[in-house]
Amino acid sequence: MTSSLELGPITRALMRNKLGVVLIALQIAFTMTVIVNAIDIIHDRTLKITSPTGMEEDDIFSIRSFGFDSSINAQVLIDEDLDMIRQLPGVVDASRVNAVPASGSGSSSGYAIEPGRRELTVPAAQYSVDEHALNTMGLTLVAGRDFTPEDVRRRTATETRSADQIIVSLALAEEMFPGEGLQAVGRTIYSAEDKPLRIIGIVERLQSPWPNATDWIVERSLMIPDVVIDNSSIYLVRTVPGQRDALMADVEERLAGAGYDRILMNNKSVAQMRTELYRMDTAMARVLYTVIGTLIFITALGIIGLAVFSINKRRKQIGTRRALGATRGGILRYLLVENLLISAAGVLFGAVLTIGFNIFLVRTFDIPRLDWYYAPLGMLVLLLLGQMAALGPAVNASRVAPAQAISPSH
Amino acid sequence: MLNMININKRFRTELVQTQALADFSLEVKEGEFVTVTGPSGCGKTTFLNIAGLLETFDSGQYLLDGQDVSHMNDYQRAKLRNQKIGFIFQSFNLMPDLNLFDNVDVPLRYRGMGAAERRERIERALESVGLLARKKHLPSQLSGGQQQRVAIARALVGEPRFLLADEPTGNLDSNTAAGVMELLQEINQQGTTIIMVTHDVGLASRSARNVHILDGRIQSDVINSDVINSESTAA
């Protein structure tokens, strides 16, 4: 078998054309380095982009209302707006919130499991909500209970917060009470002002408004039934599936027509918020896909170009081989094995470069280490790419007639 | 004019060493027309390449026009080639994408001559081979004989003292070949020294001087007095 592949003669022939081999092998090595690391980055970004907020995202939108007539009774306006929205056919529920997950804007604060122990502070996103929030967001309650209307405390911006019950995300519960998980219901944590807050419920998942940030709070959130009455409101609305877009327009129109001096803004579905939030990540992934495509194209061209060149140079030799009894299959095999040897050198060097570059990325930037199978898979893909690129010229070469050995032109 | 003394030239590859020229000595005087013959691989092309400063040699001495070229660098040799030597090849070696004017222009470009003088010389050279009218044509639009005439114009445009021809008629039919030979005779009679490598024994026997090379050495050096006489009467 080994002898029929002519590994020895092919290797010796290649050693005589060092530069061509080095050029192609280097191209393959660099291409592999870029492709494998780019795929790793894309994979990482895609995980981020697709990580769920915990909400029924497809059916939710929010709209911000900003009243600028000082004579408006904010409490009345909020109640009227929410009653109107909740009564619309197709609306599942609506709630007034201070921030929306994945919207990019909200507030956070530090919490500790003992009062006065600032060094134990765990930062978490804070959602100030009413009793409709959990249902509107469509969160999954895994322990404890939801807020009741009696839990909700209303106040003006200058009054001090009095709400003292909270619902936390499972991630926050586990962070603060390691090992307790769902048993954290009933435990108390302390705010930055050292006020006690009792956990009455745990939701499976609730992301912060900034889940795109890698160095910031992503999964640690809590909800507090604390409603600050003022003229600026964010309404969160969940609709029955398929009704969202129609209701977005309808709700805005009705709010505008309700007869108050106000500005309506940021009427956005969660999907739109996600698009904006992850714009950089999406951009990065698309740019990287473009880079990968371009590289594969360029490298394939390079392999084809040099294969054609080296085959043209050897037409006479190939003709001679044919005349001496080499079959078409034999020539084809010779050229493909030759390419395989070059590619193998390339991917071996490429594997070293790939891992080296990954170590650089991991150390310098917040990029995850490559999974073990990335480099071998990359090697395989590039070997295949090399074979595919060389196939055309090799098939052509195998069609060289034995007579070409004698004919003087070429 | 040309004086080679004990020139040795070997070619080496990993496996074989061949002696292309062995203690090769030859003197050619100004105005001579020398044909060089010999079987394939005898060293006649190597001789021509060394004579034309295209190749170096291992030992011996070569004086061209009184100058010792043995220790000249590439730049000096190129300059000497450009000024003193014209080449004519069997396959013409015109540049396929340059038109006739530009082909003839090449040696003058390397001489750094002004545009007006170049134009005048190129046109005169093309005129002398009867192809001025076609100066804008590409070589591929000409017949073999015409291409060789252009190559001769190119070789002569720099007014070299010395013309080296390597089987100039090898690719031509006998009629055309005769025309080219006539042209070369004419050039020789105007004073240019010519050394011509050829396979054509008939041509060689009709030339004023024939050098026959075998295994890198001169086997015979025959001076044909008839031709010398006719030349001297012409001159």
Added chain:
Amino acid sequence: MFLYYVRLSMLSYKRNPVLSTLMVLAVAVGVGAYMVIFTLNYFMGGDPIPQKSGQLFHLQLDYGNPAIPDTSNQPQMAYVDTLALLDAPFAYAHSASSKFMAVLEPSNPDLSPFFVDGRGNTADFFTMFDVPFEFGGGWDRAADDTQQQVIVLSQDLNLRLFGGENSVGRDVELQGIHFTVVGVLDYWEPAPKFFDENNGAFNRAEEAYIPWSLIVGQQLRRSGNTNCWEPPKDSSFESFLNAECAWIQFWVELPTPDDQQIYADYLASYVAQERAAGRMQIPIEKRLFNVREWMAKREVQPDETRILSALAAMLLAVCLLNTVGLLLSKFLGKAAEIGVRQALGAHKGALFRQHVIEAGFLGAIGGVLGLGVASLGLEGVKILMGGERVNNEWMHLDLTVAAITIALAVISTIIAGLYPIWRACNVNPAIHLKAE
């Protein structure tokens, strides 16, 4: 001879149009892709105010709660310190500023009320940062002290409200408060937005500018980041102002190293005094950062563009390796011609020049096409990275970048060509002159 060689290069291109075009495309793609990333880095890492970036200093104080990790290294300033430093006994220009949002009710009944993204700033802001005016100008320090209701509009907002005419002296109603227009800016979108990189280093500049004292005086709705490391005593506005909360950007202009030393000493004594009073318990080494230092410290340049720089460099390397191979085929294909030229008097130097020019010629065409690739790429990135508030107008090729592109293409092609050129110059004429 140069033009002669350029003409030969053109003829040579025509002789192997496919090979030559492949090569040019490889250079164009490699250089184009590299230049897209280069442009992003060039601007993102660039100096937005080169004429005085060495004299403008951002202040950082010894903030943070020693008990809570990650509360140190606050980029902004608290209210009490801002007031104290605005009163510092120096004649240096200084600027305190912060963002606000307000409803603007246009006097033109055809326009409905809308939100404006505004900035409260002290008088020196405009002169310190060389803010260009189309009409009028800023205000003086007296206007800050007396909370005069004056406003400077951005070019866009002036266009929207007054059709772009000189609106100095006109009235603008913000949040029910009447302001008199004193100036209209010319186009001004520094990138990075160095004077407030903390609130989006590539966000758009604000649309309206008012005396900073009014933000507190009128309790306007503040926007932008607020970071507290001690909670306010209660929910009153007064408590918030006095709390350990940073939300103000403070800059000072210090023309000479002596000035910088004087100011640094003053800051050190101020901090020492506050530390004695129980504040500022996390000491820092450096409190004054010039524009470049501040942009570097705040890592304004995103990781993405830095990663892409490395990837783009490798892409360029692959393209150039390709070019080496293609040039080699091309030049060795001309061996016969090179032999003839040598016979006709070309020395190696002449051949070297001819082929360097040929490589450079191909590189130049690649560079011109690369400009196209780069501007297409930048358009793509612009679309990908665009957003409502993002200023991406700087993402274009300017003359410098265009010149660098062509130069990079020419130089890198010549470098890629060095080996092929060396081979071409060393063709043995004797071998190639003989008929096949």
